Amino acid sequence: MKIYAARVCAIQAAEEKRLCELLDSDRMVKVRTLKHQKEKERSICAGLLLRYAFLQAGYHENAWQQIEIEKGEYGKPQMKEYPDFHYSLSHSGEWVVCAADAAPVGADVQEMKPWKMQLAKRFYHREEYSRLLALGEMDTDRQTRAFYRMWTAKESVVKRTGRGIGAGVSRYVTTEDFQCVYDEAANETIHIKQYDELEGYIVCVCSESGNFPKKLELINITNMG
Template identity: 30%
Template sequence: MSVSLLAVSLSPNRNYDEFDKLLEAASPEKKAKAAAFRCRDDAWRTLVGEALARTAVGERLGIAPNRIEFGSSAYGKPYVVGAPELHFNVSHSGSWVVCAVARQPVGVDVERMQPVDLSVAHRFFSRQEQRDLADKLPHEQEEYFYDLWTLKESYIKCHGHGLSLRLDSFTVRVEPGGQVTAWMPQGEPPYSFRRYAFVPGYKLALCSGESELPERWQTVSVQQIVEELLR
């Protein structure tokens, strides 16, 4: 499979020895970002995200994770220095961190579902998406909102132009069979989408220029990531 999708669950019982090792292996930018967080959980997610990306990219390139250098584009999209043929993306929410690696542009989004004011759909969703959401039964609307949100975020992250690409400038729809249909801005190349039946209370979506996307994600532990970093 040309696209790898990895997920890490952060245990509520944190191992602070692992935290220190992740911090030691982090880039200067991520160390500064982690230190700026008031909430240690936010620092955990940031450090695990970079470490997961290092191990996933290192495995694909066949090099040690600690030899990998990351950069970011003018729009803030991360890339692997010296390996333009490889793309990756990281997302985290709640107790989960996910990473996708591919040979074509890729974007991934995980979201913990919480009560949401559905009126925000008028600000961020296309008119067709708003109609599709309104057509759902009341008890289905919140879940469908998060389906759309994660799919759209995965595309924004795959596209790599950040907030310069409006969320309402394109349309996605989850068909009755579960497949995703998308209408992109004019001139955009085709992208593949996939939504996943992730763990309860979360939504996970993937977008890539690759034609085939994995059917499932691979779960790894923080301990495994730390062991890879220390090899």
């Protein structure tokens, strides 16, 4: 498994066309429909990071140029002719993350912004909500970090299958050490790994293989292509 992270960069009009030609055809179409420049830059950076992950996995540029992306059972994007290449993209604030593995994988990155306990009460398991309440009485910074560690854990789990948070996330209970998520509905323990190398952000990855790298690989988007 590899986990790549790249800071979203400003893209000048002269560079945009050249970089878009490096993207898969689906993302090219998506970028053209985006009206806001920041959204375009974020989508282009995500597409470039996916291309980088694909090439680093040992595939050739010719294969990338012919890539077709289809939707899986729950709508998760996957590469049509490469069943052994699984990936998950996520973005938040200034960062884009791409996890790639030979087994299904889910990744989530979240910028730690101000939040409200009502969100935890609505979406989290009662045990998690109680843990957050207890932390709030001792250390609000730890409480905020715990809130986002819970959120990224749940997001990464649902993104592994493509079900999305609409399927409900309170069934997924994070352990206190944040190394596992217990799925109450399926009676299953799912392994995760979290990374705090990006200041002000939390990254979480969930994979069937459990073969997590120790660190993120930071990539400079401007050097691609």
